[in-house]
Amino acid sequence: MGRKEFDIGIALAEKRAREILDDFGLTTVAEVDLRDLAFDRGLIVEAREIRGAEGRLIRRGDRAIAVVDAAITQRGKRRFVAAHELGHYELHADEPVFVCDQAAFLDWHRRRPAETEANRFAAELLMPRSGFLADGRATPTSFDAVGDLAEAYRVSLTAAAFRYVHLDVAPSALVFSRRGRIEWSVESASLPLQYIGPRRPVHRDSGAGEYFQSGRTSLEPEWTPVEAWFLDDSLVRGERYLEQCRPMPSYEACLSLIWQG
Ligand SMILES: [Zn+2]
Structure with missing residues (x-):
């Protein structure tokens, strides 16, 4: 097709x-x-x-x-x-x-x-586009804000987070990693860095990397070096984005929401 x-x-x-x-x-x-x-x-x-x-x-x-x-x-x-x-x-x-x-x-x-x-x-x-965009843009980016949207629209956290990034509510990316490897990601159109790429190991300096190494990670937004997630030629090493993690232990997985602070 x-x-x-x-x-x-x-x-x-x-x-x-x-x-x-x-x-x-x-x-x-x-x-x-x-x-x-x-x-x-x-x-x-x-x-x-x-x-x-x-x-x-x-x-x-x-x-x-x-x-x-x-x-x-x-x-x-x-x-x-x-x-x-x-x-x-x-x-x-x-x-x-x-x-x-x-x-x-x-x-x-x-x-x-x-x-x-x-x-x-x-x-x-x-999650109708116009209402979801308006509701999403009323609050600064965080997984807590996405969790509130998930509750309001009665969808899973993953579905709300995917919609949030896909609709470009804010410049952001979402990564689902499992057993230490990236399974899928989505990047919003307005995020300057765009290329995460699937099926590679999670970087140890990311929040998700910490989770897979130690079984624990901060649930708060944390500064993460962009090279821990992105492969873009244009990235500036040492630049940092915020990453907030939501571990999913029953799937041996972790969701990372990443955005420009
Ligand atoms: Zn189907």
């Missing part, structure tokens, strides 16, 4: 989410049970255990059923999976079945365009 066609897919995904909000006269779905909203659109959403996937959509004729893995205990994550399956239902009428694994929910970069479109639909439905 060409780049241009793909961008149209994303634009349509976000537009559909906004149309649904408009239909219901909502500016946020934070107080809405997504099962009710989906049911009104013709989709039944159930919680059931699924092996090897977090969400699934099966469509047959006019009827469709979505399953959210009952093993997901976190409310924000469950809501994101339900919204993602509603996205497939709304956007991808030609496909009878979607089985969405963990990788699908991390696919923001068009590896599988339908998954990226469902994620962008879900993000727009759960």
Whole structure:
């Protein structure tokens, strides 16, 4: 699929989410049970255990059923999976079945365009751009501020942090590292340094590096040398950005929010 066609897919995904909000006269779905909203659109959403996937959509004729893995205990994550399956239902009428694994929910970069479109639909439905930007910009950057947004929009901390950086609420980056290695990152368009790069060891001088070495790290914003995270040719050694960590021990992982202080 060409780049241009793909961008149209994303634009349509976000537009559909906004149309649904408009239909219901909502500016946020934070107080809405997504099962009710989906049911009104013709989709039944159930919680059931699924092996090897977090969400699934099966469509047959006019009827469709979505399953959210009952093993997901976190409310924000469950809501994101339900919204993602509603996205497939709304956007991808030609496909009878979607089985969405963990990788699908991390696919923001068009590896599988339908998954990226469902994620962008879900993000727009759960965290509508204009309200999220306004709320995010009302407070200085920190993981505490992102945590407040996650609470207000009833999404996971990871989803709120990703949205925060992706929408460029402030010049910032987000890195998810696991077992001492960077798994993925996102950089906002206005951050001067842009290149973190996946699948390499976490630098020992970063907050996440400290966590993987000692099992502990500061939960407060700490100054971190830019070369501990970025690979850009243009970086100035010794320059520092703020990094704030949120360890996720059950995943052996750490989220780092990085921004210009
Ligand atoms: Zn999917």
